[in-house]
Amino acid sequence: MEHQFTVEGMTCGHCEKAVTQALRGVDPQAEVRIDRQAQQVQVRSSAAREALAAAIREEGYRVA
Amino acid sequence: MEHQFTVEGMTCGHCEKAVTQALRGVDPQAEVRIDRQAQQVQVRSSAAREALAAAIREEGYRVA
Numbered sequence: 001m002e003h004q005f006t007v008e009g010m011t012c013g014h015c016e017k018a019v020t021q022a023l024r025g026v027d028p029q030a031e032v033r034i035d036r037q038a039q040q041v042q043v044r045s046s047a048a049r050e051a052l053a054a055a056i057r058e059e060g061y062r063v064a
Numbered sequence: 065m066e067h068q069f070t071v072e073g074m075t076c077g078h079c080e081k082a083v084t085q086a087l088r089g090v091d092p093q094a095e096v097r098i099d100r101q102a103q104q105v106q107v108r109s110s111a112a113r114e115a116l117a118a119a120i121r122e123e124g125y126r127v128a
Contacts, residue, residue, distance in 0.1 A: 014082060
């Protein structure tokens with residue numbers, strides 16, 4: 001399943017890594033693509049959308 | 065010895081951690097204080113100033 005999130009607050013490559021790792025914490029098989037400039041995070045995962053969004057928020061970023 | 069650097073490009077807390085770890089790679093005993101807003105990095109270390117500056121640069125930040 002493909003999920004798309006608008007994520008605010010990712011300022012650098014470390015932030016991308018942190019978000020990716022947070023998502024992989026929910027689903028180790030998750031495929032994550034991030035366009036930081038556009039604030040877009042695309043996740044291919046069987047996990048529930050809310051679980052993925054919660055992981056991003058817990059990492060300190062705002063899911064719009 | 066106290067060293068003060070003006071470092072550009074630190075955008076978030078992950079960047080502060082990356083700079084701190086880079087400096088500790090040169091001197092594990094280094095005491096590091098970072099004011100990200102002011103772009104200031106203060107290092108108490110016996111290491112050579114140029115070695116510390118090089119470590120920051122290798123991490124991808126600009127030492128002014």
